Amino acid sequence: MLTQKIKIYILVFTAAFYLTGFAQVDPDQDFKMALRLYDEGRFAEALNKFNLVLNFYKFNTKTTASKIFVAKIFILQNKVDEAVSVLEKFLKDHPKSKYIDEANLMLASVSLKKKQYFKSAESLFRIYEESAQPFYRNYAKFSLEKLCLNYLSSAEIKQLNDKLKKTNSKSYALLLTAKAYILEGDITLAGQAFDDLLAFYSQSEEVIEARRRKEELSSFKNEIITEKNIVAVLFPLTDPFQSDKQNPAEEILQGIKFSIDQFNKEHQDKIGLMIRDTKGNEEEILKIKNELDPNPDVKCIIGPVYSDEVRLALKIFKESNLPIISPTATDDDLVSLHRNFFQANPNFKLRGKGMAQFIFHIENKRRIIVLNAIEGYSPLLAASFIEEFEKLGGRIVAKETYQSKNISVSDIISNIAAQSSNAEGIYIPLVNKSDAPVILSSLYQNGILLPIYGDQDWFQVKGLENYTSLNNNLIFSSDYFIDFNEPLFAEFNKKFFERTGIEINRNVLYGYDLAEFVTTVLRNIVGGRFSVKFKMESGFIKSGYHNNIMFDEDRVNKFINVIRYNEGVFELIDKFKVIN
Template identity: 25%
Template sequence: MVKFIRFLLLILIIKESVLTQGYSFFNPVADSLFKAGVELFKFGLNSRGHLADTSGGREYFLNAYLKFDSVISLGLNHRTTASYLMASKSLCYLNRFADAGNLLRDFLSKFPESEYVEDAHYTLGLIYFKLGDLDDALLEIDRSIQVSKSDPTKYKRVISALIDSVDLTTLQKLADKVSSTEVKYLVVVKVADKIALSGKYEDAKKYIADRLRYFSGTEFYERLMFKISYYERLLARPEVKIGVLLPERQSLSESILKGIELAVEQHNLNFSPKVGIELRYYNSLDIDRKVLSFKKVPEVSAIIGPVYSEDVQICARFINDLKIPLISPTATSDGLADLSDYIFQLNSDFTTRARAIAQFAVFSLGLKYFFVLAPNDKRIKPFVDAFVDEVKLDSGQVMKIQFYNPDETDLRGYFREMKAVLDSFKVPLDIVGLFAPILNSDFIGIITSQVFYHDMNVKILGNDIWNNFNELYLNRRYTDGVVFTAGWKVDFESQAYKNFVKVFKDRYGVEPDELSIYGYDTARFLLEVIKAGMLTPGEVYNAIKKVEFFGIGRDIVFEDGRVNRSIAILVFKDNLIRRLTQWTIKK
């Protein structure tokens, strides 16, 4: 906060060339003291950017303040008013914000017509901000804009920061206190958005409509009319609903829900039919009752959730009676879709991912021979079995399968055996792969270093646990070219992602996280079929198995199945994790 305030103080820093108020009381002593103070102040600013100065220029600012204070004590002269401003700024850099505020209030009471009043109100507003008095801070910035003779948009950054920090009740009071059109507009819009955040779109619309008179004849009138239209579109009665089933009292639920809400709002602004959200929070004791409650809402055409695989297993007992598609955005356990014809997994299960990297290795990398080295753990066994079966199905050959104790870190013996098999087979190394699924990313360095030291030079293939930049980079001498799977991969430079982040931040005031993207992609996937006119659970059920959807975090392809067949294949190359392809497994 202190750094932010000090940065903003520089925006209106007074230049020496205009530091003469215009009074006829010229005082040569005051002139000399003032110029010395300005030089000390500049030295203070320069020293703050000097790495060797650990004091942050404190001594310079203190001496500058003393110079300016001496000018003030000389009585009214041509440097008096400027000295008030510079003395207050010096005090701010000394962290004496309360003293700086007192000085500025004294200045404003004595010199209400000074040309420095704008700067005084602005600086005083920043001081209130620092001291936590947010409503007075906003009012001072508002007064600064009222007397400003220049473009008031230069204040937008600090105004936005203030408004974002103030609670709804205080903002509503401030909306009626501020005078400048610019500030009033920003406050009114923020209040309306905060009201709408709880789903009260009618109240948000009315709040703006009741204040339109303040903006008649200004550029903000049309903007507010557009905002009213926005809320009217959101208020349109939904013809169909998406059920949402999330665990109660968990932050991940709110992240997923934000993504879903944003996708639905965007749809309702641009497309028909209008879609609503039917939300249920559950716990381990009432999840069965909560999922069955959707039966009483005939508009629900599909359900997003639950989050955890074990909760999906519980819902599987009841979903056949509902005959509503249940789409889990995150569950990854194998066999979930086999529990009910109505269960869909957008997050591919581990067997599907193993098949994907096997197909990619054979058909895209041109590998024909494979070693498998994996921890002896029941969680990994199905992954290994799926990989081996797929390699054989694709006419590849598995030369050796080895399992090590999960606590074992000395794997040299296993690599000596692989080396012996390689020597006996005498096959070119460029068509040989090592599939090494792991449970712990610490094994990235253990495995890749052994490949290097045994001079095997085979293509290393991994599971999602390999998607760990820190470990890959730490062992970059050995990991360049490692290929592995991922349930999702965001291109942070893509325009689609940047647009999503902007809209999300405008809506919620925070950056989206991974789970928000999961919710957003899942809802958009469903909305694609609803937009096409598939409104009943049966219509949605049949349609989502055929739709190919390209999302921000992942693509979704079911191809008449119910487990997402599209897997991100990543590579660590040139010290970066890159997406090689989005692989859709072949039947």
């Protein structure tokens, strides 16, 4: 008996010695170690450490955070079911935790990954209804609209609404229900839902949109709904100024035709294509309008190509309810001219704004110099950039202008040199590629080696390889980027050439990617032109070869390509989504 007691004592003593001598006895220290391993990407080791915090110690200040990180690691390891189990137990055990929003958001993300859309929406509504944090509430609201209108039916959204308790979330769910009715082609029920929202939730923030949508509905009240879908193309195919070379409109049209042809081969419900030559002529556009407008089978128009002709067409189609989408027009004021007009090519204001957001949020720069030409779109880009950068909290250290093609920059660069030590970069939106060598040479001679940011005219600049300081230090936005070496694109290029005998260029992709967006819209709605317009505004993202396409109620594509110059090669950094 004594021998047995001695053995037990030795065993206990040995265990105590092992734990005190070889393991941390402080949960904070173990948590810090786990966090370091996590940051280093050593997820299996980090998981062991987080589990040590959970299992070896009693409940402590790091318990709930450790559970969140365990769920994160399971997600990274693609152990989705394990992550769901951890998160659901977390929500049950710690309903008042400061990490509750993050847990709900992770559960929503995991459920979406598993295509459990209803469950994902439940998690997002919990955040929207219960969170005290504006960031989480706004993110949940934004995500709910995309999720509900792309993956749930009106009946499912009503079912979600029945589970909600607070006025703010119930009014928003009712707004989403009305929008779902529109996508389902039931204008009557949509109108009733808007009426209910205005009657029962008159103090909610959804009232303004409900009134506007209700008013829009009235203009589509007598719309004839047909099952047939036709896309009309309005392009200047007879172009006297392009007689000696390929007409860009023809190239864009080839991309559209290829996309529609692909769609019709793969789907039972076909989409028709009506191609009309505007001839750049007002009378011709009016004739086309009188043909298309009364035909309910025509659900939308792609075109025109150039901003001036778009302006003319919008005047002629002013009273029409046809959605009109230009693949290439860039003028800033076009969407204000017609409530149904969409710009697939980002306008200048959005491009300047997008670069400001990228530099501030991604590059983490706070002090920038701006140098722009006084001609063309350069001042538009500069003004938009400055407005957004300062709004975000950045500072414009200096602003200088020059005259394009007649450039004398010695005094200008001297002024920039005086401020360069206070700056973290220079934004130079070119209007002419020939200005760049003069600017670069003067910057180099003055020892100014700051990162340069700009617009897509930098694509065309010759001699960049002469400035080694530009490697990884020249970043600019563009409405297109084509990775010819990407395997999927190479295969697509091959098929396109075999079918058409034409090599793909950016014009072809302007047409192809937009047509892919339009066919996705038509495939996912039941109804007429209003449903088409509404679906396009719903915020769904269509990935494209030259750029992604996404619209919201502003009706301007929210994506720009951000490109880096590195060792003589242009590299895509990101297809960057610009935030309102």
